[in-house]
Amino acid sequence: MELFESILAVEPDVDTYFECLAALYKRRLKYAKILQYQPIPTMSQVGPRGLLQYGVLSDKALVTLLFWRKWFFDIDNRAGQETGYIFEPIVARCIGGQSISASKSPVRRTSDVNKGRQVDCIVGNDAYEIKLRITIAASGQGRWGEEKTFPEDCKNSGFRPILLVFDGTQANKLDELTAIFIKCGGEVKTGEGAWAHLESMAGPAISVFLEKYVKEPLKNLLESAPSREDLPSLSLHQTDTTIQIVIGDEAVTINRPMKEEDIISDEGN
Template identity: 55%
Template sequence: MGLTQTQKAMVEKARAAGGSGQAIPLSDDACVCLIGIIARDLGLSDHFPELPSDLPPFFDQREPGSLNISGVEFLPLMERLVKLNPDSDTFFSCLANLHKRRLKYERILQTQPIPTIEQVGPRGLLQFGTISATTLTGLLFWRKWFFDIDNRAGQETGYLFEPIIAHAIGGVPFSAKASPVRRAGDSRKGRQVDCIRQQKAYEFKIRVTIASSGQGRWQEELDFPVDCRQSRYTPVLVVLDATPNPKLDQLEAAFLRQQGEVYKGESAWEHLESVAGPTMGLFLEKYVRDPIQALLNKVSDCLPEFVARMDKDGITLSVAGESMLIRRTLGAADDEVQELPDDASDQIPGP
């Protein structure tokens, strides 16, 4: 039996590049490789004898664009995968979106423009004279370039992290404009919501830190459960790292006062995986939980040695003695978008 029309639409959305000029569509060869990786994850490799048995891991030191298998037709493989596991279509769409974002960020690193002196020159007044003008100019350029690529990483993650968890548990993310959760003080205005599933409105966080981005922003955080309750949704706080601090206690109390639910640390992961079900629970564990936990485990109070160098081959970054090369190419960067787009629910295709 072939794919349903809904499944075909999901697959096509998963492969499509999207509206960004730097976005990259997924080729048949890339999709075939993803099928092989998913089959291995689900213990179904024996059902795909035409695929190599030594596929690389999805997270690998090789460039994301190297994940390709040629000479095999994609759609019959997808049909077979869905027949073997009905939830694998959602698994494929989430993994495909993650792969597209990694491919796009690789292109961003290759094309993000080097700053101009007009952009950074006035900032030099803060440190002029402490080092030579030549050295300070270089420092200003490097600092701005790293700021720019980190800002772009934040934007791409905003389109990825919360939406991918939302779709994995069968929910939908909403921008403020499209959100059914309205502000308690002004019902004409909506609230961005990481995920709505049935009558629950989720707020996802990796960690709540003691430092906040200002009293106004923190009050917004505290008002979220109030807005949810006023809009007849149960507010749900999911904090993946339960490191205790007063801010987390304050936020937890705000959710509980509105008859909300709070899940922290291990209970947060257990909740997400139980709601997602076995197949998508595995996806969350392998492609969200394990990578994030690996990073959290390596957090240190002391920054490691860092060296950046630019030459004709590109930009080489060395951290604690381990290096990576970014091969630079000419190309225009996308216009930056600061907020979740109105079509955020379409970023990761679902049925």
């Protein structure tokens, strides 16, 4: 404790560094447990979907495909949830702001001022929308409509809207959103500009955290993405106690409970 207090005296934001690091590893451990306990689907969940491909494979092979496909869908959905719980809050904490839920938000909806809207980060009078990337295809028309009204809601609530997109790959949707933010008196920072903005607002210790645990890993992943036309081979192997995922010549083994009831009871906690 004395050592930590000595470090704090020299670099006050080192406590935020460790807070963010602990939050990151907490979510990593949570997701490791999700992989361990996410149940294999049942026929009642996926059976009717087999009608779409009936006859393409043997009945047993098709059911197996349905099971694996749904299991991957489930663990990816959980990954999205866990990432949402950690990515924006960490970035917000690093730049001295905080994530705000809709119920407590000072940014009100122009369409209904009695309702607030969730904001990734608020710092002073700046309201941030934080994204890893914006792709050509919208995530859904409802969601895309939400994203387009964010700048106007911020402006009408007395806030300056700022859009941070860490992958600066050009896309029509990004251009469209940029125009709306600028029209509403906001700012848009993409790619290295977004990272530079974060680093300019973060202290020295937090800048190190961002570089080591956020920027560098994301950069490496984006640069390592294979061509969608030439993905490595994928195979899956299950035993009573493990699931092994083999990608190319690499493998990861997930230890699993021995009994189905162990999975169900853990998921309820």
